[in-house]
Amino acid sequence: MAQKIKGAKQPKQHQQEQPGRQRKMTPRPETETPHQVGAGKLADKVAIISGGDSGIGRAVAVAFAKEGAKVTVAYLNERDDAKETKSLIEKEGGECLLMAGDIGQENFCQKVVQQTLDEFGRLDIVVNNAAEQHPKENLEEITERQLERTFRTNIFSYFFLTKAALPHLKKGSAIINTASVTAYRGSDHLLDYSATKGAIVAFTRSLSKNLAKKEIRVNTVAPGPIWTPLIPSTFPPDEVENFGTDVPLGRPGEPSEVAPCYVFLACNDSSYMTGQALHPNGGEVVNG
Numbered sequence: 001m002a003q004k005i006k007g008a009k010q011p012k013q014h015q016q017e018q019p020g021r022q023r024k025m026t027p028r029p030e031t032e033t034p035h036q037v038g039a040g041k042l043a044d045k046v047a048i049i050s051g052g053d054s055g056i057g058r059a060v061a062v063a064f065a066k067e068g069a070k071v072t073v074a075y076l077n078e079r080d081d082a083k084e085t086k087s088l089i090e091k092e093g094g095e096c097l098l099m100a101g102d103i104g105q106e107n108f109c110q111k112v113v114q115q116t117l118d119e120f121g122r123l124d125i126v127v128n129n130a131a132e133q134h135p136k137e138n139l140e141e142i143t144e145r146q147l148e149r150t151f152r153t154n155i156f157s158y159f160f161l162t163k164a165a166l167p168h169l170k171k172g173s174a175i176i177n178t179a180s181v182t183a184y185r186g187s188d189h190l191l192d193y194s195a196t197k198g199a200i201v202a203f204t205r206s207l208s209k210n211l212a213k214k215e216i217r218v219n220t221v222a223p224g225p226i227w228t229p230l231i232p233s234t235f236p237p238d239e240v241e242n243f244g245t246d247v248p249l250g251r252p253g254e255p256s257e258v259a260p261c262y263v264f265l266a267c268n269d270s271s272y273m274t275g276q277a278l279h280p281n282g283g284e285v286v287n288g
Contacts, residue, residue, distance in 0.1 A: 009245065010227070010252070012237035018132060020233030022054035022081050029227045030254035031059045031088065036066060038092070041267040043068035046120040048112060050074045050103045050161060051130030053082035055228030056178065059255035060127055060262045061085055065094030067263060069125070072097040072116040074108075074161075076130075081229075095120070103130045104152035109160035113168065123168045125266045128158040128200075129178040133193040133234055147192050154196035158203060171215040174266045177204050179222040179277065184286035197222075201277065208275030217274040219265045224281025227252045248283030 011026050022029060047064050051057040052073035061071045062085070071089055073096060075082045082098050089096040097119045101108040116123055132153045136142050158177055169175075182190055183197035201220060208218035225231075225244035231252075232240050244252025261278040264270050279286060 009241045010243055012241045014235075014237050014240065015229070015233040018134075018230075018233040019054075019076055019078055020229030020231070021078060022058070022229045023084065024229075024232075029055060029059075029229075030256040032062050032066075032259075033256045036063065036256070036260075038066035038068065041067040041263065041269065042125070045069040045124040045266070046072075046116065046122050047125035047127060047266065048072045048074065048116055048123065048161065048165065049127040049129055050157060052127070053078045053085050055230065056223065056226060056255045056258050057127070057129045058085045058088070059259035060129070061096070062088050062092065063259040063263050064125070064266065065089040065092040065096070067267070068094075069266075070095040070120045072099060072112060072119070074099045074101070074103055074112050074130070076100065076102060103157040103161065104149075106160040106164075109157065110164045112161065113164040117168060123165055124170075124173050126162060126165045126169070126175045127178070127262060127266075128161055128176070130154075130157055131178065131193075131196075131230070133190055133230065135189045135234060136191065137189055139191055142192055150192045151196055154193065155199045155203065158200060162207070169214075169216050172268075173216045175207065175211075175216065175218045176262055176265045177218070177220040179204070179220045181222055181224040181279070181281045181284055181286060183222060185284070204277070205275045212274060217265075217270070219270070219273055219275065220277045221258065221261045221265070222277050222279050222281065222286075223253065223258050224279070224284055225252045226258055226280075227254055244282065247281065251282070253280060253282055
């Protein structure tokens with residue numbers, strides 16, 4: 001990983017469409033670092049990652065492949081980014097199934113699980129990661145359509161994909177949900193997004209208790225400001241320029257700095273952890 005400078009700003013940029021495209025970002029988010037060497041921690045495992053085409057999802061997919069896992073990447077419509085992710089996985093000697101569709105629809109989640117089983121014959125890890133956000137200054141600006149869309153992508157999909165996967169998960173399987181620092185300290189201009197992330201934390205804790213008897217572990221990762229396509233596709237150029245400079249480490253994190261959390265929670269290293277949250281957030285203490 002290149003040396004990161006505290007207080008360094010990103011170039012001003014903005015993308016008109018959401019989800020954003022990683023290939024259009026400057027600089028490109030860091031997916032992997034040279035010191036990431038696989039140790040076979042996920043050998044013969046099969047994982048599904050929603051939102052795995054770019055950003056954190058891509059970094060997790062590549063890290064899983066380094067550890068020996070086969071990966072299904074579910075994405076909305078970012079075809080070129082998804083193809084690049086698959087190429088990076090195959091470069092590691094891994095196998096990747098790409099599936100495009102709306103993760104907020106239960107029938108698509110069912111198809112993702114079934115095709116994963118058809119392709120790889122098993123399922124061991126589910127990473128619920130897809131998300132969208134739409135900043136608004138006031139609650140009155142959040143329309144019914146936006147509210148439902150944000151919840152459908154950010155939390156309904158977690159229920160749908162997990163529900164479809166559960167009959168095929170066994171003792172030792174892992175479910176990892178992506179929450180956010182906003183679940184713990186809120187965000188004045190991301191009211192609906194923060195509410196979904198709080199729901200993810202509660203979902204994680206409740207499901208972990210529900211599945212403990214089956215010895216299926218459920219945990220969450222709650223990132224802080226991470227340099228992903230969601231940022232330039234969400235915020236205006238001035239905010240993008242200063243993104244992440246307000247945390248103690250003084251800079252945004254890279255997806256490559258978050259992915260190890262998912263590897264840890266997916267493998268046996270975390271065999272005594274369930275219902276917990278990891279906080280790669282640049283030093284913000286949230287006591288959660």
